[in-house]
Amino acid sequence: MRVLFRRGLLLAGLGFFTLSAQAQTAASLKSDSLNLRKIYNEALLNGQSYENLRYLTGTIGGRLSGSPQAEQAVQWSKTTMEKLGLDRVYLQEVMVPHWVRGAKEKAxxxxxxxxxxxxxxxxxxxxxxxxxxxxxxVVEVKSWAELAALPDDKVRGKFVFFNRPMNPTYIETGQAYGEAGDQRRNGAIEAAKRGAVGALVRSLTLAHDDFPHTGTMRYDEKVSKIPAAALSTNGADQLSQLLKASPGLTFELEMACETLPEVKSYNVVGEIKGSKYPNEVIVVGGHLDSWDLAQGAHDDGTGCVQSIEALRLLKASGLKPERTVRAVMFMNEENGVRGGNKYAELAKAAGEKHLAAIESDGGGFTPRGFNIEAPAATVKKVQQWQPLFRPYGSTEFKAGHSGTDIEPLKDQTKALIGYDCDDQRYFDIHHTAADTFDKVNRRELELGGASMASLIYLLSKYGL
Amino acid sequence: MRVLFRRGLLLAGLGFFTLSAQAQTAASLKSDSLNLRKIYNEALLNGQSYENLRYLTGTIGGRLSGSPQAEQAVQWSKTTMEKLGLDRVYLQEVMVPHWVRGAKEKAxxxxxxxxxxxxxxxxxxxxxxxxxxxxxxVVEVKSWAELAALPDDKVRGKFVFFNRPMNPTYIETGQAYGEAGDQRRNGAIEAAKRGAVGALVRSLTLAHDDFPHTGTMRYDEKVSKIPAAALSTNGADQLSQLLKASPGLTFELEMACETLPEVKSYNVVGEIKGSKYPNEVIVVGGHLDSWDLAQGAHDDGTGCVQSIEALRLLKASGLKPERTVRAVMFMNEENGVRGGNKYAELAKAAGEKHLAAIESDGGGFTPRGFNIEAPAATVKKVQQWQPLFRPYGSTEFKAGHSGTDIEPLKDQTKALIGYDCDDQRYFDIHHTAADTFDKVNRRELELGGASMASLIYLLSKYGL
Known part of the structure; x- marks a missing residue:
């Protein structure tokens, strides 16, 4: 491309603004528009999220619950938010599972x-x-029905190889992930029920490459626990091919992973007290833990640094929120959601009133909008603000799933909101050794943080 | 992220469809929706654009006009389209500039x-x-006014160092590129007018890295021709810093580039004859030439393979276009636009009637929509189809700049349309050694090709 000329977009779209019953005046509309511009300018000119992410992913690294790195990440988040001069930074104690991969992993x-x-x-x-x-x-299956139809002697003593690919025709990759994920989650249980000795699972990705993707799986206490491993998509295709030629081939698996006693860990919370309604709380968060194979950059280092940045952007833009705003680094999303549950439990016990909770846990890619999980009337209220985001390309304000860590707050808040960004590349690197800092684009990350800060600004001003 | 559940989107959005005066019936609406789904499925299940791009960028490589690689790319495009069984594949001869970088490039x-x-x-x-x-x-300036204000003896015999950065607060990076591009295009002329011996230009990118970005520049026949080089953004920052400490430092530049005699080259055209209106033509294209520093992947290998793929998708989906559809691989966009001009000239001479021309030259990233360059009433007609694209995330149907190669057709067609995709990462790699195949995501590329094929399908069915 040689030269592009595009139109200035600052105030575009405002003409389409539909005034609600509680009509906002034209003046406040214009001031909202200018305040959003302040937030985005601050993010793009003086953003700190990218350098924070460099430290969290590069210096600390992968942060599986119970690991020394998870503990370092707790301390780092606390210190980083303290430096911002928030009104309060504190930890919430929570016991977390402690699974370790061990040194050997070979097949x-x-x-x-x-x-x-x-x-x-x-x-x-x-x-x-x-x-x-x-x-x-090894016996290969592509569906639960195929497994059920196999005679016992075809399964007993074998590895069951779950090889159903993610569906590439879904436009939103998360939908394909959700649909194929049952193999990873339940494969070991269903295979063991039939007498298998292990489960091999095709990695949950639409890419064709050599990275095995980890992720959580579960056992049923009534069924024997058998080892479960992921194969890369290329590896799964190769094994499938080899099985056609040599159905009697032998698979050798060696893994030294184990579950150790639970460990004390923490959610990290930073807070700006609301100037007008200090008892109404808006949460913005990501999860601090990550899988151990890489640095946990897009999952979910980006969500953490964006949440911290959202609070910094409000302060640096001189926008004092009328309601209390909290950035929460949730611990243990990946294999337990203990942090998310603990936050909701403590909020309930303290009788806190939550207005909304926003989570960023779909990567740090270019923003598309927000998924709103709330009664239809509340969804509509949030959608009213969409025109203010049009100049910034965040246009998809849809009803939809929010986030795993904030889900436990469902009955204690008016709206759960998931930060929605471009998801085409997410599952290429998700839960693999490739989820590293260099996969994150600075501007995409910064635009996301700005969109979250902007929504918080509006929520804190208008309520729901 | 652990598990995402999103809603099926196939027919979402259709409820919002605003019927035009020439109202399309509900039945044809439904059939359009299903036909778009066919196109997207074919792209995502059996797409060929990614493997085509691998060959064009990896095996052939950078394809500057006049180079042997440009000639190979012409032959490859012709053969590739012939294999698709199109109604006609042909070349359009065009003379192109032949500039070569030479071996030495050192500072x-x-x-x-x-x-x-x-x-x-x-x-x-x-x-x-x-x-x-x-x-x-070296004398550093950040604006034309600064250069104009310098006394002659501060400029004569020196390098003028144009160090105005791209503006990071623009949300569309192309806007920042357009605005900062005058330094690269006119720097050598304006510096020479003041007696300078060379021009050094800060690379046109928002990234901070070590890649110098090339790109076209011009001379004025009435002003002496002085060498012009790009510095990386890190290099430019370093030079600026050093100049503060040592204003008298010396810059040594050695470049062996030169302009050779013009060379015969070609546009490559593949055509499906319209079943009902064969004399009305819809063009879809990209430019086959690229800068020489890398493989020309996002600029503009992706546009070429998407254009070829658009025709393949129509055929493979069994959708016979009612109007004639042509995929055009334009030659020499980067340093002359000779191919674009030649296409328009030949079309005019032949008295051809063009309905619309679509160009993809902003990279192969996730589609956002289309920029429509046409009278307001025509823009509105195209915008009517937007709801059909909502399930696929292509929602931005805006008036705007289309593309450099199709611009010469302006007076011969009802609409010029630019394929619009996410542009946050584009200028990180644009015109550098980093514009390589591995920067292209398969699904993002395929979704773009499908969106172009879908728009062609609608244009060919309904006209404008």
């Missing part, structure tokens, strides 16, 4: 003639180890 | 004490060489 396919092929694998989070090498034949 | 800063610092530089496209080492002092 090999032995063909009929004993020829070995290394496979890149990773244990699913929460899996038991293999206690040395676990060798068995 | 060094010598401080007051003779200490040398290497700078990464690249010649701007079209620049003359330095004929050995060009050594001179």
């Amino acid at each position: 090999e396919i032995k063909g009929d003639k004993g020829k070995g092929i290394d496979m890149s694998v990773c244990a699913l989070g929460g899996s038991v180890g293999t206690n040395g090498k676990l060798k068995a034949q | 060094e800063i010598k401080g007051d004490k003779g200490k040398g610092i290497d700078m990464s530089v690249c010649a701007l496209g079209g620049s003359v060489g330095t004929n050995g080492k060009l050594k001179a002092q």
Whole structure:
């Protein structure tokens, strides 16, 4: 491309603003528009989220619950928010699971003639180890019905290989992820029920590459616990191909993962007291823990630094929120949601009144808008503000799922809101060794933080 | 993120469809919706654009006008479209400039004490060489006014260093690019008018990194031609810093670039004859040439493979266009627009009737919509189709600039349309060594091709 000329967009779209019953005056509309511009300017000119993310991901690194890195991330979040001069920064104690991957993680396919092929694998989070090498034949299935239809002797003593791909025709990749995720979550239980010795699961991604994707899985206390590992999509395709030629091949899996006793950890909370309604709380958050394979950049380092940045943007833009605003770094979203549950429990016990909770946990990509989880009338109220976001490309204000950490607040708040951004690349790197700082674009991250701060500004001014 | 549940979107949004005077019936609306779904499914399940791009960028590589690679790209495009079984594939001869970078491209800063610092530089496209080492002092300016205000003796015999950054507060990066681009285009002329010996230009990007960005520049035949080079943004910041401490430092530049005699080249055209109105033509295109520093992936390999794919999608989905559809690979957008001009000239000479022309030349990122360059009533007609694109996230149907290659068709067509996609990352890699295949996401590319094919389908069915 050589030269692009586009139109200034600052006040575009405002002509379409539909006035509500509680009509906002033209003057306040204009001041809202200018205040949003202040927030975005501050984010794009003096943003701190990118350098914060560099530290959180690069210096601290992957932050699985119970790990020393998770503890470092707690201390770092606390210090970082304290430096912003918020009204209050504090920790909420919470016990979290402590699963460790261990050093060994290895797999090999032995063909009929004993020829070995290394496979890149990773244990699913929460899996038991293999206690040395676990060798068995493999049976491939693409659906629960296929597994159910197999005679017992085809499953017993084998690995069940769950190889249903994510559906590439869904436009929102999260939908394809949600649909295919049952294999990862329940594969070990259903395989064990039929006497299998292990579960092998195709990675949850639409990319064709060599990264195995970890993620949480579960056991049923009434069913024996068998090891569960993810194969990369290329690896899964290769295994499927090899099985066609050599149905009797042997798969050797070795994993040293284990679950240790629970550990004390924390949510980290930073707060700006509301100037007019200090007892009404707006939460904005991400989760501080991440999987251990990489740096947890898009999942969910970006959500954390954006939430901290949202508070900084309000302060730096001189916009004192009328309601109390809290940035919450939730602990243990990935394998327990203990932090999200603890926050809601403490808020209830303290009789706190929450107006809304916003979560950013879909990556730090270019903003598209917000998913609003609330009664229809409340969704409509939030949608009224959409025209103010048009100059910034955040146009999708839709009813939809919000976020895992704020979900426990459902009965204690008027609206749960998920930050919605471009999701085409998210599952390429999600829960893999490739979820690193260099995958995050500075501007995309900053625009996201600004859109969250802008929504908080409006929520704190107008309520719901 | 753990699990996302989103709503099915196939028919969402259709409730908002505003019926025009020439109201389309509910039945045809439904069939349009289903046909778009066919196109998107074909793109996401059986897409060929990504593998085509791999060949064009990886095997052929950078394709500057007049280079052997540009010639290979012409032959490859022709063969690739012939394999699709189109009704007609042909070449349009066009003479193009032939500028070559040459082997040497080197710069060094010598401080007051003779200490040398290497700078990464690249010649701007079209620049003359330095004929050995060009050594001179440097004067930095951030605006034309600053240059005008300098006394002659502060400029004569020196390099003028144009160091105005792109404005990060514009939300659309193309706007910031357009505004800062005058330094690159006119810097050498304005510096030479004041007696300078060379122009150094800050790279046109919002990123802070070490890549110099090339791009076209011009000379005025009445003003002496001086060499012009780009510095990376980090390099420009460093030079600016050094100049503060040592205003008398010497800059040494060595570039072996030169302009050779013009070369014969081609536009490549593939055509599906319209079933009902064969004499009305819809063009979809990108430019086949690219800068030489890298593979020309996002600029504009993606536009080319998306245009070819658009025709393939129509055929594979069994949608015979009622009007004639042409995929055009334009030659020489980057440094001459000879291909775009030639296409328009030949169309005019042949008395062809063009309905619309679509260009993809803003990268292969996630689609946002289309920029429509047409009279207001025509813009409105195109905007009527927006609801059909909502399930696919292509929602921005705005009046705006279309594309450089189709611009010459302005007076011969009812609408010029620019494919609009997320542009936050585009200028990070634009015209640099980093514009490579691995920067392109398969799904983002495929969604773009599908959105172009969908618009062509509607244009070919309803006209304008």
